[in-house]
Amino acid sequence: MSANQKVLSVKDLKTYIYVNNRCNKALDGVSFDAYRGKTLCIVGESGCGKSITASSITQLLPKLSRIESGEIVYHSEKGDIRIDQLERNGQEMRALRGAEISMIFQDPMTALNPVYRIGAQISEGLQYHSKNTLAQLKQISIELLQQMGIPLAEQRVDDYPHQFSGGMRQRAMIAMAMSCKPKILIADEPTTALDVTIQAQIFELIEELKQRNNTAVILITHDMGVVAELADHVAVMYMGNIVEQGTVDDVLRRPAHPYTEALLKSIPILGKGKQQQITPIQGSTPDPYQRPKGCQFTPRCPYATEQCQAFPSFQSISETHDTLCWHSEKVLSNA
Amino acid sequence: MTRRPTRLDKKFDLLREKTERGALKAASSNRALNKLASNKLAVLGLAFVTIMILSSVFAPLVTQYDPQKVDLRMMLKPPSADHILGTDKIGRDVFARIIYGGRISILVGLGSALGAALIGVSIGAYTAYKGGWLDSTFLRISEVVMSFPQIILVLMLVTILGQSLMNLIIIFTLTGWGSLYRLTRAQMLSLREEEYVQALRAFGLNTFTICFKHILPNALGPIMVNITLSTAMFILQEAGLSFLGLGVPLNIPTWGNILNVAQDLRILQNYWWVWLPSAMTISLFVLAINFVGDGLRDTTDPTMQG
Amino acid sequence: MPSQDKILYIKGLKTYFPVRKGLLRTVAAHVKAVDGVDLEIYRGETLGLVGESGCGKTTLGKSIIQLVGAVGGQILYQEREQTYDLLNLSAEEFKHIRQKIQIVFQDPHSSLNPAFTVFGSLQDPLKLYGVKSKAERRKIIGDLLEAVNMRREQMDNYPHEFSGGQRQRIGIARALCVNPEVVICDEAVSALDVSIQAQVLQLLQEIKQARGLTYIFITHDLSVVEYISDRVAVMYLGKIVELAESEALYRTPRHPYTQALLSAIPIADLDRKSDRIVLEGDVPNPVSPPSGCSFHPRCPKFKSLSEPEKKRCMVEFPQLSDATQLTQPHLVSCHYPN
Numbered sequence: 001m002s003a004n005q006k007v008l009s010v011k012d013l014k015t016y017i018y019v020n021n022r023c024n025k026a027l028d029g030v031s032f033d034a035y036r037g038k039t040l041c042i043v044g045e046s047g048c049g050k051s052i053t054a055s056s057i058t059q060l061l062p063k064l065s066r067i068e069s070g071e072i073v074y075h076s077e078k079g080d081i082r083i084d085q086l087e088r089n090g091q092e093m094r095a096l097r098g099a100e101i102s103m104i105f106q107d108p109m110t111a112l113n114p115v116y117r118i119g120a121q122i123s124e125g126l127q128y129h130s131k132n133t134l135a136q137l138k139q140i141s142i143e144l145l146q147q148m149g150i151p152l153a154e155q156r157v158d159d160y161p162h163q164f165s166g167g168m169r170q171r172a173m174i175a176m177a178m179s180c181k182p183k184i185l186i187a188d189e190p191t192t193a194l195d196v197t198i199q200a201q202i203f204e205l206i207e208e209l210k211q212r213n214n215t216a217v218i219l220i221t222h223d224m225g226v227v228a229e230l231a232d233h234v235a236v237m238y239m240g241n242i243v244e245q246g247t248v249d250d251v252l253r254r255p256a257h258p259y260t261e262a263l264l265k266s267i268p269i270l271g272k273g274k275q276q277q278i279t280p281i282q283g284s285t286p287d288p289y290q291r292p293k294g295c296q297f298t299p300r301c302p303y304a305t306e307q308c309q310a311f312p313s314f315q316s317i318s319e320t321h322d323t324l325c326w327h328s329e330k331v332l333s334n335a
Numbered sequence: 336m337t338r339r340p341t342r343l344d345k346k347f348d349l350l351r352e353k354t355e356r357g358a359l360k361a362a363s364s365n366r367a368l369n370k371l372a373s374n375k376l377a378v379l380g381l382a383f384v385t386i387m388i389l390s391s392v393f394a395p396l397v398t399q400y401d402p403q404k405v406d407l408r409m410m411l412k413p414p415s416a417d418h419i420l421g422t423d424k425i426g427r428d429v430f431a432r433i434i435y436g437g438r439i440s441i442l443v444g445l446g447s448a449l450g451a452a453l454i455g456v457s458i459g460a461y462t463a464y465k466g467g468w469l470d471s472t473f474l475r476i477s478e479v480v481m482s483f484p485q486i487i488l489v490l491m492l493v494t495i496l497g498q499s500l501m502n503l504i505i506i507f508t509l510t511g512w513g514s515l516y517r518l519t520r521a522q523m524l525s526l527r528e529e530e531y532v533q534a535l536r537a538f539g540l541n542t543f544t545i546c547f548k549h550i551l552p553n554a555l556g557p558i559m560v561n562i563t564l565s566t567a568m569f570i571l572q573e574a575g576l577s578f579l580g581l582g583v584p585l586n587i588p589t590w591g592n593i594l595n596v597a598q599d600l601r602i603l604q605n606y607w608w609v610w611l612p613s614a615m616t617i618s619l620f621v622l623a624i625n626f627v628g629d630g631l632r633d634t635t636d637p638t639m640q641g
Numbered sequence: 642m643p644s645q646d647k648i649l650y651i652k653g654l655k656t657y658f659p660v661r662k663g664l665l666r667t668v669a670a671h672v673k674a675v676d677g678v679d680l681e682i683y684r685g686e687t688l689g690l691v692g693e694s695g696c697g698k699t700t701l702g703k704s705i706i707q708l709v710g711a712v713g714g715q716i717l718y719q720e721r722e723q724t725y726d727l728l729n730l731s732a733e734e735f736k737h738i739r740q741k742i743q744i745v746f747q748d749p750h751s752s753l754n755p756a757f758t759v760f761g762s763l764q765d766p767l768k769l770y771g772v773k774s775k776a777e778r779r780k781i782i783g784d785l786l787e788a789v790n791m792r793r794e795q796m797d798n799y800p801h802e803f804s805g806g807q808r809q810r811i812g813i814a815r816a817l818c819v820n821p822e823v824v825i826c827d828e829a830v831s832a833l834d835v836s837i838q839a840q841v842l843q844l845l846q847e848i849k850q851a852r853g854l855t856y857i858f859i860t861h862d863l864s865v866v867e868y869i870s871d872r873v874a875v876m877y878l879g880k881i882v883e884l885a886e887s888e889a890l891y892r893t894p895r896h897p898y899t900q901a902l903l904s905a906i907p908i909a910d911l912d913r914k915s916d917r918i919v920l921e922g923d924v925p926n927p928v929s930p931p932s933g934c935s936f937h938p939r940c941p942k943f944k945s946l947s948e949p950e951k952k953r954c955m956v957e958f959p960q961l962s963d964a965t966q967l968t969q970p971h972l973v974s975c976h977y978p979n
Contacts, residue, residue: 018347021369023354045834066347087339165923195693196861197920200905204919222835225864225907252911266839268868270908273888276868280839284804530752531762534815537706538766539739549765552756 006075007183007216008034008057013070013084015049015056024288026052028240029070034184037210039217041227041248044237047285050220053237054186057218058103059088076100076183099129102177106189108169112161118145119157122176129180144175148205167198171205178209185210186218191226203230224267228252233320236260239285239296246321256317256328258301295325303327370634377630380623387620391437400428402435402588414608421608424596433613436588440617443504443589444570448562450508452515456551456558459519464527464546473516481513489572490581498584503576507569518561522554556635563628567621574617590617647719648823648855649682649705654714656697656704660928670928674700675711676879679961682823687849687856689870689887691863693902695924697879698859702825705857706744707735718742740770743821747828749808753800759786760796763815770819785814788851789844806837810844817848825857830865842869863906867891875899878927878935881961885971895971895978897942934959934976942977950977 015027027049034040042050055061057072072083074096086093097103105111112121122144123137132140138157145153148171161169170190177185187206191199207230210217219230227234227248234251236244236259244257255261262281269276283300292298294309301308305327312324317332325331371377390397400418406426414421420429462473492506526532527550535545570590576582577591578598585592590613597603597610655678657671675697682688690698703709705716707727716727718738725734746752754762763785764778772778783793789810800808809829816824826845830838842865849856860866866873867887874884875896883896894900901918920939925931937943937954946954953976961974 016347016351018343018350021350023347023350045836064343066344068351167923195924196863197693197901197905198923199907200917200919203907204917223907224835224909228909228911229907249911252909263836264909266836267909268839268842268864269910270864270867270903270906271891271910271913272867273891274868278839278842278868280843281836282840284806284837285834530746530748531754533708534744534746534752534812535765537708537739537744538769538819539736540765540769544765549754549757553754 004035004037006033007036008075008218009071009073010053010057011071011073013053013056013072014068015052015061015065016068017052017062017065019062019064022289025291026065026240026288027056030237030240030242031070032235032242032245034216034218035233036183036216037214038232039207039210039219039230040233040235041231042218042220042235042237043222043224043227045222045285047239047288048237049240050237051188054103054188054218054220057083057184057186058097058101059083059086059093060103061088074101074184095129098125098177098182099180100182101184101186102180102182103186103188104170104173104177104190107193108166108173109193111173112169114161117158117160118164118172121161122157122172122179125176126179140179141175144179145172147209148172148175149201166194167201170194170198170202174202174205174209178213178215181213182215184216184218186220188220189222190219192222206230224252224264225270236263239288239291241296241324243297243325244321244323246317250318250321254317254321254332256315256321256323256332257297257325258303258327258331259297261331261334262300262302303330371630374630374633376626377633380626380630383619383623384627387437387616387623388441390434391441394431394434394438397434398428398431400431402427402432403586404428411606411609413606420612421606423593423609424602429593429608429612432588432593433590433616436590436593436613437616439500439583439587439589440570440573440591441566443500443507443573443583444566446504447507447511447569448565450504451511451565452558452562454508455512455515456519458512459516460523460546460551460554461542463520463523464542464550470520474520477513477516480510481517483510485510485572486575489576493576493581498581500583500587503573503583507572511565511569515558515561515565518557519554522557523550526550526553557632560628560632560635563624563631567624567628570617570624571621646684647681648684649680650715650717650719651678651680651682651705652715652717654678654680654701654704654711654716656700656709656711672927673879673930674927675704676927676930677714678876678879678881680874680881680884682855682857684822684855685853686871687858687869689866689873690857690859690876691861691866691873691902692876693861693924695878695927696876697927698876699827701876702744702827702857702859706742706825708744740819741821742823742825743816743819744825744827745809745812745816745829748832749805749812750832752812753808755800758797758799759811762800762811763796763818766815766818781818782814785818786811788817788848789814804837805833806840809833809837809841813841813844813848817852821854823855823857825859827859828861829858831860831862838865845869863903864908875902878925878930880935880974881972882936882974883972884961886969889967889969889971893971893979895973896936896975897940897979898936900979901941931955933957934974942979946977 011031013027013030017024017026030053032040042053044050056067067084070084074081074083119138119141122141126132126137126140142153142157145157150156150168150171164172191202194202206217209215221227231248234246234248235242236251236257238259244251244255244260251260255264265279266281268278281300286292286296286299294311298304298308307326312326314322315325315328316322317328404427409422409426411424412418412422418428418430423429458473462470488510489506496502532545532550535549573582573589574591574594577589578594580595582591583589585595593613594610602609654675656675657673659668660670660672661667662669678701690701692698700709704711711728718725718727725738727738730738760782763782767778767781772781782796786793786796791807791810830841833841848854858866858870870887872885873887873890874881877898883890883899891903894903901920904916904918918941922939931938933955943951943954959974959976961972963970963972965971
């Protein structure tokens with residue numbers, strides 16, 4: 001298997017949520033690819049649909065929602081698998097989850113079961129997906145904890161979650177996720193609940209694991225700083241669409257969508273001092289049940305024109321860089 | 336392998352189609368009412384409760400018979416066109432007794448529930464907010480009250496205070512405030528830490544205002560549900576006591592009093608219309624209240640999806 | 642423009658929380674949330690208070706405003722002519738002080754009472770501080786809403802009808818309704834979306850200019866603090882480890898913890914590669930902080946020190962002092978600062 005092979009293709013994914021007897025078009029046509037050994041950062045603010053994207057790929061959507069249309073194709077060693085066509089909790093999906101596609105969640109405090117030992121939780125996935133004896137499993141758990149940088153792993157493997165600190169719990173969760181050496185690791189805001197110095201440790205760890213195992217990492221975040229540090233590719237989401245997509249160089253140096261540009265201009269950057277210009281984005285995200293016509297960013301966009309009443313079509317800026325905006329030329333010329 | 340369509344799929348398709356047509360408005364204010372209205376059991380329960388209460392209040396319009404009127408010529412007559420549910424041991428119309436009996440039973444149930452709420456909620460809210468020794472003391476007191484077997488306590492108090500309608504309501508209130516106290520306390524302990532409460536404290540507002548004017552309205556959801564369900568419980572308690580002859584004095588008709596005659600095996604076996612309608616009324620009414628209470632709880636519970 | 646006269650003078654402030662164990666709930670130990678803090682705040686400045694979770698910055702803010710009781714030390718509040726000892730106030734003085742020092746909270750979802758309209762929530766403090774007529778209260782609240790870039794009519798709406806950013810602005814309006822001089826912003830923008838943070842930060846700047854306020858800005862986000870503060874204090878385990886002008890702190894951090902903290906922040910600028918100093922281990926338990934300098938177990942510099950130097954760090958607590966001779970003081974609590 002070559003180093004940077006495409007391992008996941010998402011094409012025009014639409015996921016709708018049906019809570020409170022209403023239809024929320026949480027994802028309205030999302031397309032992207034993930035490659036082995038590369039990090040794709042999905043960045044956006046609350047309500048943009050980034051977490052739903054992760055849930056759709058692993059089919060861990062809430063009960064009152066479903067994948068409407070589109071394709072999620074996992075390019076496995078045995079051929080292509082259409083994840084969207086699988087039963088949510090069927091045998092095939094469960095065989096994939098944990099073993100080939102793994103996920104780590106935001107809040108390490110609540111993601112681990114408080115009444116089971118750490119070692120048991122880490123090896124549970126292995127127990128299901130492989131044939132190891134209990135003694136072997138424990139040994140594997142200890143090795144994993146050591147790899148994650150937890151001191152005294154032989155003793156700590158028998159601890160309960162409450163005996164671990166937040167950072168350590170997140171490492172335990174990563175150990176759990178990596179235990180079966182998955183091809184794809186999805187990290188949904190893994191460090192938002194952690195301190196900045198711990199965040200640094202966790203990102204270093206994920207980077208190291210990615211390189212050692214050639215895993216494809218899909219990192220969901222709202223922090224542009226994280227994107228700049230870790231991403232190889234970036235997908236910027238707004239109100240259920242990927243409005244811009246490309247390599248991290250493309251998107252951060254030459255933003256082609258007004259939202260990306262506005263977002264980059266509105267965050268204070270460390271080291272630029274008190275005199276830096278930060279410009280807030282006017283207005284606020286629309287109510288998902290009362291969406292504007294056409295392009296969703298129109299009410300807040302400084303480049304908006306009549307044309308924006310029609311939903312933009314796919315604009316390709318370069319081989320790696322594309323966007324959903326009629327006025328991407330103007331935005332690029334400002335960069 | 337293609338996904339099998341589930342029954343939720345049809346519902347989703349309908350919602351999606353409606354949204355695309357623009358038929359669904361984002362009416363957030365009516366969402367609570369809509370949720371309640373879609374709960375069929377709750378609606379049914381509410382209908383039954385309303386009918387019972389209205390017919391009790393407007394009893395003279397529902398039946399022309401006087402529930403107290405003794406007619407020795409018409410003793411123990413089975414149901415007929417004249418007397419829909421027949422007559423009892425001394426010729427009183429059973430249907431009239433049930434309709435008029437509803438007044439007292441519902442009064443006892445609701446009155447006790449409201450009385451218990453008044454005491455339980457006030458104590459719970461204030462002591463839980465203050466915390467410290469005040470909270471611990473009342474917690475222990477409530478535990479003592481709640482750990483007494485309630486029937487024994489009620490019987491003791493009935494013996495001491497004597498049998499009367501007012502006394503019964505007082506006794507029920509004194510023995511039943513515990514659960515509402517605990518409920519209010521639990522709510523208050525969590526709401527106390529909300530940031531708007533800290534803001535009010537930062538302004539120096541006094542404890543009473545913060546506790547009763549600002550925090551309590553947010554705790555009302557579960558309290559209302561509990562009051563509903565307590566009403567049902569008190570009606571059952573009254574019925575039980577009156578059946579034993581220890582509740583409301585026998586001359587005042589209540590649903591439980593009517594059942595009192597069923598202690599006589601002869602009546603129990605041969606004259607079913609004297610006691611069975613009353614027993615069924617109690618069961619159905621309590622069931623209906625429980626449905627309404629459950630519906631209310633589902634509506635006020637923010638974690639339930641619908 | 643921060644003046645040289647001090648508005649708040651904090652000396653040796655200690656706030657401990659008892660840890661109760663056992664059947665009789667006896668006090669077994671104390672969580673030393675704030676463990677001896679000296680701080681002077683100048684009128685008109687924005688003082689940033691930063692640190693990670695558990696460092697005591699929020700507790701410090703709440704101790705100043707008396708939402709949490711301090712167990713030792715002194716807080717003096719200086720008005721034009723009079724000085725108030727905040728830990729020893731009479732009831733009268735307390736009521737007066739509560740108007741002068743106010744707070745904006747973090748969570749827009751719980752900072753407003755969901756059962757009341759905006760008017761309902763804001764009128765109680767006004768009533769308490771003497772605004773008797775309803776019409777006058779409506780006018781004041783309307784003015785406040787306009788000051789935070791919202792419309793007057795919105796005072797009759799309920800909190801759930803507003804977005805997070807709007808609710809935060811209402812929280813700011815609420816803090817302003819009694820005309821305070823000092824506003825403590827306790828992670829006031831941390832729970833907001835990144836693009837809304839910018840809006841609220843801009844608003845806070847405007848209001849400060851217009852009303853001549855003093856801000857204590859508590860946050861864990863160092864990028865935000867650099868932008869908005871005049872001076873910054875870094876806290877670790879209940880103590881201030883470094884205090885300096887904003888630019889000085891970011892350009893030349895002197896405490897090893899500050900250096901590690903700054904290097905850990907991911908920067909949204911591709912042209913800057915950060916030389917990340919990764920701290921080992923976790924923050925120690927504030928019930929039993931390490932002896933001497935509480936940072937020494939994790940200090941990257943500690944490893945490169947000689948034996949007698951290490952001993953000093955383990956035994957002797959470094960006082961907050963200024964070794965430089967610059968015009969603007971740059972205080973560090975370290976035996977061997979950079």
